[in-house]
Amino acid sequence: MPKSFWLLVIGMAINITGSSFLWPLNSIYIHDHLGKTLSVAGVVLMLNSLASVIGSLAGGTLYDHIGGYRATMIGIVITVAALTGLTFWHGWPQYVIFLSLIGLGSGIIGPAMFAMAGSVWKNGGRKAYNAIYVAQNIGVAVGSALGGAIASYSFDYIFPANLLMFIVFGLIAAFGYNKMSKEQLARKNQGRTGISSGTRSQLLALIILCTSYLLCWIAYVQWQATISAYTQKLHISLHEYSLLWTLNGSIIVLGQPFLIPVTTKWLSNVKAQIMAGIAIFMVSFGVASIAEQFQGFVAAMAILTLGEMLVWPSVPAVAGELAPKGREGFYQGIVNSVATAGRMIGPVIGGLLADLYGMNVLFAVLIVLYAVALMLTAAYNLPLKSKKAEQSVPLRKSC
Numbered sequence: 001m002p003k004s005f006w007l008l009v010i011g012m013a014i015n016i017t018g019s020s021f022l023w024p025l026n027s028i029y030i031h032d033h034l035g036k037t038l039s040v041a042g043v044v045l046m047l048n049s050l051a052s053v054i055g056s057l058a059g060g061t062l063y064d065h066i067g068g069y070r071a072t073m074i075g076i077v078i079t080v081a082a083l084t085g086l087t088f089w090h091g092w093p094q095y096v097i098f099l100s101l102i103g104l105g106s107g108i109i110g111p112a113m114f115a116m117a118g119s120v121w122k123n124g125g126r127k128a129y130n131a132i133y134v135a136q137n138i139g140v141a142v143g144s145a146l147g148g149a150i151a152s153y154s155f156d157y158i159f160p161a162n163l164l165m166f167i168v169f170g171l172i173a174a175f176g177y178n179k180m181s182k183e184q185l186a187r188k189n190q191g192r193t194g195i196s197s198g199t200r201s202q203l204l205a206l207i208i209l210c211t212s213y214l215l216c217w218i219a220y221v222q223w224q225a226t227i228s229a230y231t232q233k234l235h236i237s238l239h240e241y242s243l244l245w246t247l248n249g250s251i252i253v254l255g256q257p258f259l260i261p262v263t264t265k266w267l268s269n270v271k272a273q274i275m276a277g278i279a280i281f282m283v284s285f286g287v288a289s290i291a292e293q294f295q296g297f298v299a300a301m302a303i304l305t306l307g308e309m310l311v312w313p314s315v316p317a318v319a320g321e322l323a324p325k326g327r328e329g330f331y332q333g334i335v336n337s338v339a340t341a342g343r344m345i346g347p348v349i350g351g352l353l354a355d356l357y358g359m360n361v362l363f364a365v366l367i368v369l370y371a372v373a374l375m376l377t378a379a380y381n382l383p384l385k386s387k388k389a390e391q392s393v394p395l396r397k398s399c
Helices: 003-019 023-033 038-066 068-088 094-120 126-153 155-176 178-191 199-223 226-233 238-254 256-265 270-290 294-311 314-322 328-357 359-379 382-392
Strands: none
Touching (some): 003 126, 023 038, 023 094, 023 226, 038 068, 094 126, 199 294, 199 314, 199 382, 226 238, 226 328, 226 359, 238 294
8 A cells, every 4th residue: 555545544534533423413413403304304414415416526527627636625625614614503594504515525525535546556446445435434433433422412512523623634635635636637647548439338337336326325324314313213322323333433444354355255356246235235224124222223233334345445446447547536526426416315215205104114115225226236337248249349341
C-alpha cells in the first residue's frame, strides 16, 4: 500500500466518524425529538439523499476536470458550513435545510475519494476500494458508539462533535491531498484518449449492476430508517441500537483476515462475491423479521455485515475496471449517486409500507427486492460478452 494512500484511509475514517455521530440517529431525532411521523422522517432523509445524489454526480465530474483535491475541498467547505449552522439551529425546519446541504457536500466528497484511491494505488484493484471501505467502517464503529452515548446524555452535543471531526478532516485534506491530485492530473493529461468505442457496452453493464446496487441499498437503509424506530417500539434502548452499528463496524474491521482467504479460495470472482453477499442480505432480513429481542437484531446485524463486506467494496471496484481513461470520476460518481439514491428512496418506501401495512409486509417486500437484485447481478456482464463476441466475428469481404 503506497504511503500517500494512508492519508486517504485516515481522512475517510475521520470523515465517517463525524458523520456517524448523526446519520444513524436521524429518524429517531426527527420522530422522537421533533415530533414528526415516520413518513415525514422518510421525506427528510429523502431530501438529504437527493442532495447527495446531485453531489455525487457533481463530485465525479469535478474529479475528472479539476482533480480530487479541489473536488474534496469544495465538498468539505459546504459540509462544514452546513454543520456550523446545524450546531446553532437544529429545530424545524432548519434541520431539513442544513441536513440537505450536508448531503450535497458529502456527496461531492465520496466519488472524489474513491477515484483518488484507484488513482493513487493503481495496482491495488479491489484492495484499494476495500481499504477505503474498511476505513469508512472504522468510522462507523467509533462514531456510532460515541454518538449513541452522547445522544443519551444530550442530542445538542451531537452537532458540534460532528463539526469538529469534519474540521480535522478538512485540515488533513488541505495539507495532504494537494500533491496526489496534481500527480493524478499530470498522468491524465499525458494519457487522455477520450471515450473508447467499447464504452457503451461497459456503461450498460455498469447500469445493470448499479440497478441491483440500488435495490440493495433501498433495503439496507431500512436499518437506519424504519428498523431503527421499530426497535424503539420493542423497548430496545437508543444505546443498544447504536451498539448494533458498532458491531457492524467492528465485524468489518476485525473480520478482514478471515474474509481474505474466503474470497481468494471460494469467491475469487468479483461477480460471485456480489451474488453471495446479496444472498446473505436475504437471510439477514429473514432473521430481523422474526426478531423480538435485542439478541435477535444482533444476529441479523452480524449476518447483514457479512453480506455487505462482499457487496459494498466490489461494486466500486467493478466501476474502476469498466471506466475508460479520463472518466474514472464519472463512473465512481454513478456508483455513489446510485447508493445515495437508494438511501433517498428507501426511507420513503419503508416509512409508507410500515405506516400503512406494518413491518411484516415491509420485510417481505425487502426480501423480494434482494431476489430481483440477485438476478440483475447474474446478468450484468452480458453486454460485455456480447461486445466481445461481436469483435471476435471476422468481417466478410464484399462481393
